[in-house]
Amino acid sequence: MARGLKICLVMTMVLAGLVGGEPHVPCYFIFGDSLVDNGNNNGLVTSAKANFTPYGIDFPYGPTGRFSNGRNLVDIIAELLGFQNYIPPFATATDEEILIGVNYGSGGAGIRDETGQQLGDRISLNKHTTQQAGLYTPEQYAGVLIHQYSQQIKTLYDCGARKVALFGLGQIGCTPAELAAYSTNGSSCVDTINNDVQLFDDQLVSLVDDLNNNLTDAKFTYINTTRISSDDPSRFGITVLNVPCCNVSSNFARAYSALSSTDAYPMDIRTLAQFSLQTFRSSYK
Ligand SMILES: *[C@@H]1O[C@H](CO)[C@@H](O)[C@H](O)[C@H]1NC(C)=O
Numbered sequence: 703m704a705r706g707l708k709i710c711l712v713m714t715m716v717l718a719g720l721v722g723g724e725p726h727v728p729c730y731f732i733f734g735d736s737l738v739d740n741g742n743n744n745g746l747v748t749s750a751k752a753n754f755t756p757y758g759i760d761f762p763y764g765p766t767g768r769f770s771n772g773r774n775l776v777d778i779i780a781e782l783l784g785f786q787n788y789i790p791p792f793a794t795a796t797d798e799e800i801l802i803g804v805n806y807g808s809g810g811a812g813i814r815d816e817t818g819q820q821l822g823d824r825i826s827l828n829k830h831t832t833q834q835a836g837l838y839t840p841e842q843y844a845g846v847l848i849h850q851y852s853q854q855i856k857t858l859y860d861c862g863a864r865k866v867a868l869f870g871l872g873q874i875g876c877t878p879a880e881l882a883a884y885s886t887n888g889s890s891c892v893d894t895i896n897n898d899v900q901l902f903d904d905q906l907v908s909l910v911d912d913l914n915n916n917l918t919d920a921k922f923t924y925i926n927t928t929r930i931s932s933d934d935p936s937r938f939g940i941t942v943l944n945v946p947c948c949n950v951s952s953n954f955a956r957a958y959s960a961l962s963s964t965d966a967y968p969m970d971i972r973t974l975a976q977f978s979l980q981t982f983r984s985s986y987k
């Protein structure tokens with residue numbers, strides 16, 4: 703559970719208020735991780751950044767910090783909701799823009815503060831932390847996350863959120879990062895991670911029922927990410943699913959292993975590490 707959840711966690715979408723004219727809701731607030739981040743991490747000390755090419759190659763404004771070649775899913779939903787502009791990141795939103803909505807998404811963020819800490823800074827959904835995932839079975843840990851998540855959702859409710867779309871976790875065990883990190887035991891995905899995802903999603907569905915029963919002047923809905931992303935991607939021309947397009951996250955790997963002779967002078971760190979000082983001395987005699 704913990705392994706998968708470190709990579710991507712919550713996507714919460716809050717549509718506050720009532721329908722009136724155009725757009726379909728007066729404001730739109732977004733919480734989540736790299737799936738929704740649109741620039742909040744640009745100024746943070748973290749390796750979870752996407753404000754350089756090839757991110758943004760198909761986006762009209764180029765690289766913005768979206769972990770995407772183009773729009774991300776909350777941009778598409780903003781369009782469908784009839785917003786004239788994409789919802790600005792918290793990092794740069796003006797006072798006037800905040801009235802329409804803010805995107806708090808931060809790559810590497812999660813329900814728990816320690817999520818993503820291996821990547822660096824991020825704006826987490828919560829400021830207090832509890833114990834480590836290793837203390838729990840996957841099922842117990844899903845319960846702990848759901849409990850903490852429910853508190854956070856109620857805080858949003860107390861702030862006025864009334865229409866809330868809660869995105870379930872998708873098949874994290876099928877992502878290139880997990881496939882590279884863990885054995886699949888002959889399967890096409892890391893099934894243990896996907897099983898843990900299922901435990902969380904099942905409890906999230908129950909939480910949505912609970913919230914709808916308890917908070918009758920608000921409406922919560924579960925988005926079945928697993929279902930939505932299970933259609934055959936080749937229908938949309940996407941045929942390579944198990945490897946990333948580009949080695950973007952490891953630019954500094956070029957310090958270790960140079961891709962061109964100008965990456966390091968006179969040698970990359972790998973060569974330096976293997977370099978025999980004996981040879982070094984003798985060659986400069
Ligand atoms: C690998 O798959 C086999 C056959 O399904 C199963 O018996 C075994 O427990 C699996 N091992 C791991 C580590 O998941």
Ligand SMILES: *[C@@H]1O[C@H](CO)[C@@H](O)[C@H](O)[C@H]1NC(C)=O
Pocket residue numbers: 852909912913916
């Ligand atoms: C909803 O109310 C029931 C009964 O009071 C309670 O057991 C449950 O924890 C509540 N759920 C949430 C998500 O607030």
Ligand SMILES: *[C@@H]1O[C@H](CO)[C@@H](O)[C@H](O)[C@H]1NC(C)=O
Pocket residue numbers: 907926928929932
């Ligand atoms: C979500 O989709 C999966 C896969 O299609 C399905 O098994 C599951 O029942 C769906 N969940 C809900 C709450 O409808």
Ligand SMILES: *[C@@H]1O[C@H](CO)[C@@H](O)[C@H](O)[C@H]1NC(C)=O
Pocket residue numbers: 946947948949
């Ligand atoms: C990414 O880097 C790895 C390790 O250096 C290499 O094996 C792989 O071919 C690279 N992939 C692409 C698409 O450049």
